[in-house]
Amino acid sequence: MRPEALNCLFVDSESLDGVGPRIRRPLEKLGLTRIKDLAYHLPDRFVERRMVTRLDEAGIGENVIVRLTVREHRASTGRGPYRIVTEDDAGDICTIAYFGRASYTGKKQLPVGETRWVAGRIDEYGQTRQMVHPEHVSESDTAPIGQQREAVYGLSEGMTQGRMGSLVKQALEHLPELPEWIESSQMAKSDWPAWHEALREAHRGPNEPARDRLAYDELFANALALMLVRASNRSQRGTPLQGDGRLRAKLSLPFALTGAQARSIREIEGDLAQTAPMLRLLQGDVGAGKTVVALSALLIAVEAGAQGAMLAPTEILARQHYTTLRKMLEGTGVEIALLTGRDKGKAREAILMGLLDGSIQIVVGTHAIFQDAVAYHNLALVVIDEQHRFGVGQRLMLARKGRRTPHTLAMTATPIPRTLTLAQYGEMEVSRLDELPPGRQAIDTRVVSTDRMDDVVGALSRHIQSGQQAYWVCPMVTESETDDIAAAEARYEALKERFGNRVVMVHGQLKGEEKDAGMERFSSGEASLLVATTVIEVGVDVPNATLMVIEQAERFGLAQLHQLRGRVGRGSEKSTCLLLRGKALSQTGRQRLALMRETQDGFRLAEEDLQLRGGGELLGTRQSGDTPFRLASLEQITKLLPLAHDDARLLMERDGGLEGARGEAARILLYLFERDYGVQLLRGG
Ligand code: ADP
Numbered sequence: 001m002r003p004e005a006l007n008c009l010f011v012d013s014e015s016l017d018g019v020g021p022r023i024r025r026p027l028e029k030l031g032l033t034r035i036k037d038l039a040y041h042l043p044d045r046f047v048e049r050r051m052v053t054r055l056d057e058a059g060i061g062e063n064v065i066v067r068l069t070v071r072e073h074r075a076s077t078g079r080g081p082y083r084i085v086t087e088d089d090a091g092d093i094c095t096i097a098y099f100g101r102a103s104y105t106g107k108k109q110l111p112v113g114e115t116r117w118v119a120g121r122i123d124e125y126g127q128t129r130q131m132v133h134p135e136h137v138s139e140s141d142t143a144p145i146g147q148q149r150e151a152v153y154g155l156s157e158g159m160t161q162g163r164m165g166s167l168v169k170q171a172l173e174h175l176p177e178l179p180e181w182i183e184s185s186q187m188a189k190s191d192w193p194a195w196h197e198a199l200r201e202a203h204r205g206p207n208e209p210a211r212d213r214l215a216y217d218e219l220f221a222n223a224l225a226l227m228l229v230r231a232s233n234r235s236q237r238g239t240p241l242q243g244d245g246r247l248r249a250k251l252s253l254p255f256a257l258t259g260a261q262a263r264s265i266r267e268i269e270g271d272l273a274q275t276a277p278m279l280r281l282l283q284g285d286v287g288a289g290k291t292v293v294a295l296s297a298l299l300i301a302v303e304a305g306a307q308g309a310m311l312a313p314t315e316i317l318a319r320q321h322y323t324t325l326r327k328m329l330e331g332t333g334v335e336i337a338l339l340t341g342r343d344k345g346k347a348r349e350a351i352l353m354g355l356l357d358g359s360i361q362i363v364v365g366t367h368a369i370f371q372d373a374v375a376y377h378n379l380a381l382v383v384i385d386e387q388h389r390f391g392v393g394q395r396l397m398l399a400r401k402g403r404r405t406p407h408t409l410a411m412t413a414t415p416i417p418r419t420l421t422l423a424q425y426g427e428m429e430v431s432r433l434d435e436l437p438p439g440r441q442a443i444d445t446r447v448v449s450t451d452r453m454d455d456v457v458g459a460l461s462r463h464i465q466s467g468q469q470a471y472w473v474c475p476m477v478t479e480s481e482t483d484d485i486a487a488a489e490a491r492y493e494a495l496k497e498r499f500g501n502r503v504v505m506v507h508g509q510l511k512g513e514e515k516d517a518g519m520e521r522f523s524s525g526e527a528s529l530l531v532a533t534t535v536i537e538v539g540v541d542v543p544n545a546t547l548m549v550i551e552q553a554e555r556f557g558l559a560q561l562h563q564l565r566g567r568v569g570r571g572s573e574k575s576t577c578l579l580l581r582g583k584a585l586s587q588t589g590r591q592r593l594a595l596m597r598e599t600q601d602g603f604r605l606a607e608e609d610l611q612l613r614g615g616g617e618l619l620g621t622r623q624s625g626d627t628p629f630r631l632a633s634l635e636q637i638t639k640l641l642p643l644a645h646d647d648a649r650l651l652m653e654r655d656g657g658l659e660g661a662r663g664e665a666a667r668i669l670l671y672l673f674e675r676d677y678g679v680q681l682l683r684g685g
């Protein structure tokens, strides 16, 4: 049960003044559905605004508050903005521009002939001063709104800074008093404010100690939860699994295992034979051959008379694993089934029965495989592919499925920098596939300007003519970003015009069956070109696809580009990756793409990405899945995680865990960051 003191933070944000149906959606889009989410929605930055009496006192690019009188409205022509011509007290002109639907706001707030206080940034447009989308407009006889310094929050469509600011302010009024969970010596050493204070300060202005403290809280909660998981795992009994090798001997593999694969399998075999449940991470770069290692682990479980499950992060990947594994299992007599959220009715019933009576020995699926309705005869091993996509909580839910705690093998292709490995996996044992299967050729990576689109399409055409396949990847920040979908659809249409029905498209907003059909046509070779958003990022394996084009490559994280590029270079043919870059590329953007060209070493890319990003570049989009944290930046993780980790260990080992006064406070922290599965485990174990 959540500590009572926290209840007010978990109240729906709908209870705040000014949250109606219209604001609800934009809030949901940002994940700000509760008071606590709003309180933790920290500003991206702050603007300092200077009050000026005349426009010519302000520099170009400066944020000001100035009194302007409206002279004229000019409707937009074509794609141009709606322009409102204003002048200051001295008669100097400033045009205020509104794009799209924002023009309604402008029309309402700035009627002709009226004088208003306007806050925003002065830019230049041709010969005149211009202000695009002013931050605030208020009536001239009232005091100017907007303090001299104002927080700038991340917004979604339909939301304004003013509205967000007022919601956050209300949320902060609901903060309860909480006991301190950080060691007092640590607080003093870093000069950190108390929790309450830290939240307020972080919204008030740039304040490093306050922000660090809040990030530390998150890291500490995470470290503590992982330690609780680990401790609970140690205290639990699993089923020791001893395989006799009879099924593995029947496997028909078209290749010999690499040394790294054989070693990893031995390590896993050793763990499975123990009573303590295995908690092992299999880390291997894209294409390193994790699937066959997973299969061997699953077969050990089956040989020992138990069941194994394999969890994939997406429907596409689950389906593909199922197909691959089933093929490899031919002739072994092992029953394997696929279970996803899409299976309904009789087919689903049959699978559920098979899992319950044990006639199905291996199940592959999405998170549907650990829903309540799914019961197992004797589940003893869970393999989780692309573990970084799942939270620890999800993994534990699965762990509760067996009568005894199943062994867990987590797999990841993400070359996580060392600092993050600790954060995401705590103290799991690690097996590394540090050797690629033989015969792989380097992927020829090139950075090409979007201006050369015709050349790119020409090269693509020749490639397809020669009988090989290709991927075309369009950026997609989140799967709900309508502009991105539209751009991807437009690209698909254009390519279809050229290549006819040899082109298929797959993106996150298509129906499941449509996605499958597209993927199926591509992997069978019927289609030559797959246009996709990042849904193909993880795990898709089509060795005949040897060309990859990535549009707006600068918008992707390096780790993500690396994953994408890993889709080619899987066969023995030479592969090529074309990174199309936009015209306005920042210095860092340039460096990052150059790095992609230079190396294919996932670990190096990840480390350097961390460096480049740590350099203060605002990525604009937060790559979901990169870190399990909402607050802590990569820089803060690097700086504070070791501290948080040590502190969590001390609390667990020396200070009596969650007992005692500080333990009580730490328990509140776990609930605050929704890492309370740790607490529940403690109770259960
Ligand atoms: P990962 O999941 O680690 O990205 P996969 O398991 O999908 O990689 O393997 C990538 C490709 O390499 C597959 O086509 C697979 O059949 C092949 N492969 C795996 N192990 C070997 C090996 N030892 N020798 C040759 N090819 C291999």
Ligand code: MG
Pocket (backbone or CB within 6 Å): 290, 291, 539
């Ligand atoms: Mg894989």
